Amino acid sequence: MTDPTLAQHLARFAAGITFEDLPDAVVDSVGMRVLDTLGIAIAATDLDTSRAAIAWATEQGGAAKAFAVGVEAALPGPMAAFVNGVLAHSLDFDDTHLPSILHPSATVVPAALAAAQQHGADGRTLVRGIAIGLEVCVRIGMAGFDPETQNSVFFEHGQHATSICGAMGGAVAAAVIGGASEAKIVDTLGIAASMASGIIEANRTGGTVKRMHCGWAAHSALAAAGLARHGITGPPTVLEGRFGFFEAWLHQPGRASEIVDGLGTQWAVPNIFFKPYPANHFTHAAVDAGAALRNRGIAPSDVKKLVLGVPAANLRTIGEPIEVKRTPTTGYMAQFSGPYALAVGMFGGGGLGAALEDYSDELANAEDRRALMAKVDVVPDERCDAIFPHQFPAVLTATLTDGTTVVEEVLTTRGGPERPLSFEEVSAKFRANAAPFMSELDVAQLAERCHGLPDLTDIGTLLAPLTKIGTATR
Structure with missing residues (x-):
């Protein structure tokens, strides 16, 4: 046989x-x-x-x-x-x-x-x-x-x-x-x-x-x-x-x-x-990293430069061409933008941390978000490479206008086994x-x-x- x-x-x-x-x-x-x-x-x-x-x-x-x-x-x-x-x-x-x-x-x-x-x-x-x-x-x-x-x-x-x-x-x-x-x-x-x-x-x-x-x-x-x-x-x-x-x-x-x-x-x-967030999954750690800056009391106006480190394999989706990713013209394009994900986190998303209304055409073209996105570079990060693709991590380095440097690491992906959503959270998303x-x-x-x-x-x-x-x- x-x-x-x-x-x-x-x-x-x-x-x-x-x-x-x-x-x-x-x-x-x-x-x-x-x-x-x-x-x-x-x-x-x-x-x-x-x-x-x-x-x-x-x-x-x-x-x-x-x-x-x-x-x-x-x-x-x-x-x-x-x-x-x-x-x-x-x-x-x-x-x-x-x-x-x-x-x-x-x-x-x-x-x-x-x-x-x-x-x-x-x-x-x-x-x-x-x-x-x-x-x-x-x-x-x-x-x-x-x-x-x-x-x-x-x-x-x-x-x-x-x-x-x-x-x-x-x-x-x-x-x-x-x-x-x-x-x-x-x-x-x-x-x-x-x-x-x-x-x-x-x-x-x-x-x-x-x-x-x-x-x-x-x-x-x-x-x-x-x-x-x-x-x-x-x-x-x-x-x-x-x-x-x-x-x-x-x-x-x-x-x-x-x-x-x-x-x-x-x-x-x-x-x-x-x-938990209505965007390409590669961007989720960036939303979390941006929110972490906001929770520290850092406002978009405090930022001089942002460097978003991601797995090299993700660059093509959320960081290239960088000119396009910094200037999405529609909410749909914004869903695939690392710079925009940082803006969502820093300006404060709805729902479980980012909601559908955060990815509107109007917000994708908003002057304050465009100004923040212009300060973002998306680069490969070796530590993220070592974790990917079992997680979609990100390391954010923020240089502030007062010369201070702040680093936020998001090394696990919310919604997965390490950071699961409960039935109540999935139900909240559904509602x-x-x-x-x-x-x-x-x-x-x-x-x-x-x-x-x-x-x-x-x-x-x-x-x-x-x-x-x-x-x-x-």
């Missing part, structure tokens, strides 16, 4: 794990991630890009099977997954796995929610599917992590690991929820690999296409699972084969051990980092995101349903109240 392929390993795991096999920490984490993802999607409904995604999705037609946030009429499963995925990733507020540096829930949760409605699944089936899909997504992402360079090979090639690996994990989640056999899950992975995509040049120089990536990955996930269900097949060697996923994306063999070691016994899901769009009662009911997700008998009851959000503005 030949050894099983990597896809067969994953399929055996996915088909064999029952809800009862899931550790309590995994079940609890899934409920928090659904709540977090829906809150982000709700807050994103009034973006122009969200309106564009909804308009395109509603033009496609098809059998109404699933609800999407901000869309009154039910949509085909893949279209509902697309809309929810776009919204879930559009604010850069979604969770992050380290050190793979991908955002698993923004694809897997929308794909699983659509599949659950499509197949009439209950809460226990949904939780099981999300847990398995997140685990598959993370493990494939880790197979592309290079321990020597301490960076994602996907990222080095300009690829968006979030949407590429998310399509694979989301497809497995959808297949599991649909009751697929082990063989059909292998086919689903084989099909999804031909649909996985995403490049990240927009992080550097602008454009909103990145907001679409998780939506398209979730759409691909539903499509792959559906095509496998109807008889399309995929190669069992889809991951490690000569012309497979790893060769195509990584241009080298993936680290198979990251996929198979501890599969089913060691779960990555509870250790995925929640985002801040949802409150402008929903009544206090509806916000409380949705949080309660996510907290008791395994007990739901109809997933549609979770999403139906969200279909009218934002529709009055379109």
